Amino acid sequence: MRMLKNPIGLSRAVVVLLLGNVFFDVLLGGIEGHDLVADDPYYSDVAVGPVDGAYATAGLVYLATIVVFIIWFHRLRNNAEVWASDLQSRTPGYAIGGWFIPILNFWVPRVIAADIWRASRWEPYAADAKGELTLLNSWWVCFVASGVADSISRQFYKNAETVEAYDTATLWSLAGYGLDIAAAFLAILVVRRLTSMQHAKATGMIPAAQ
Numbered sequence: 001m002r003m004l005k006n007p008i009g010l011s012r013a014v015v016v017l018l019l020g021n022v023f024f025d026v027l028l029g030g031i032e033g034h035d036l037v038a039d040d041p042y043y044s045d046v047a048v049g050p051v052d053g054a055y056a057t058a059g060l061v062y063l064a065t066i067v068v069f070i071i072w073f074h075r076l077r078n079n080a081e082v083w084a085s086d087l088q089s090r091t092p093g094y095a096i097g098g099w100f101i102p103i104l105n106f107w108v109p110r111v112i113a114a115d116i117w118r119a120s121r122w123e124p125y126a127a128d129a130k131g132e133l134t135l136l137n138s139w140w141v142c143f144v145a146s147g148v149a150d151s152i153s154r155q156f157y158k159n160a161e162t163v164e165a166y167d168t169a170t171l172w173s174l175a176g177y178g179l180d181i182a183a184a185f186l187a188i189l190v191v192r193r194l195t196s197m198q199h200a201k202a203t204g205m206i207p208a209a210q
Contacts, residue, residue, distance in 0.1 A: 007076055007195050007198060019188070024058035024061060025058075029174055069191075070099060073112075076198060084124040087125070089111060089115055098112060109140075113140070142180075142186055143186075153172035
């Protein structure tokens with residue numbers, strides 16, 4: 001028999017890490033934007049060390065965010081199983097593996113998140129209210145779009161042989177940073193909302209605003 005587990009501590013860690021991602025998106029976006037328009041790029045012999053360090057640190061923060069977010073997500077999925085197992089369209093394992101399966105990862109995590117949302121609200125079997133999932137959908141669109149922009153940027157960088165090609169790659173990279181920042185802030189709202197909904201339901205408090 002599954003038992004409810006408190007997601008509050010994990011949610012706070014996720015929020016802090018997401019804010020860390022925003023910080024590095026702004027920092028690295030600023031570096032790349034400067035290099036796009038300036039005659040003295042940061043990637044000089046003097047600055048290459050600190051810049052590489054910033055990219056490496058950003059990568060570590062991003063990796064930590066992935067790990068902690070998925071642990072939080074899996075915990076919420078297990079809690080949802082307690083309240084409304086019949087509303088869950090995927091097994092709990094997909095709350096982890098669904099993020100890493102090619103093609104399926106474009107929509108399976110969003111489906112699981114919506115299932116969790118419905119199970120976590122005060123009336124799981126009620127019809128979705130108009131606009132109820134707008135926040136969730138907005139986050140997912142920005143998250144997927146940022147990944148697509150980043151992939152396009154990497155391909156342009158990989159094949160770039162001219163200044164113009166590098167500039168195009170940088171523009172796609174900047175678009176990816178912008179979308180990732182939007183996705184991070186929306187993810188913070190999603191994390192806080194879902195955690196609040198589950199905490200309220202688990203403790204029998206007055207329902208959180210849906």
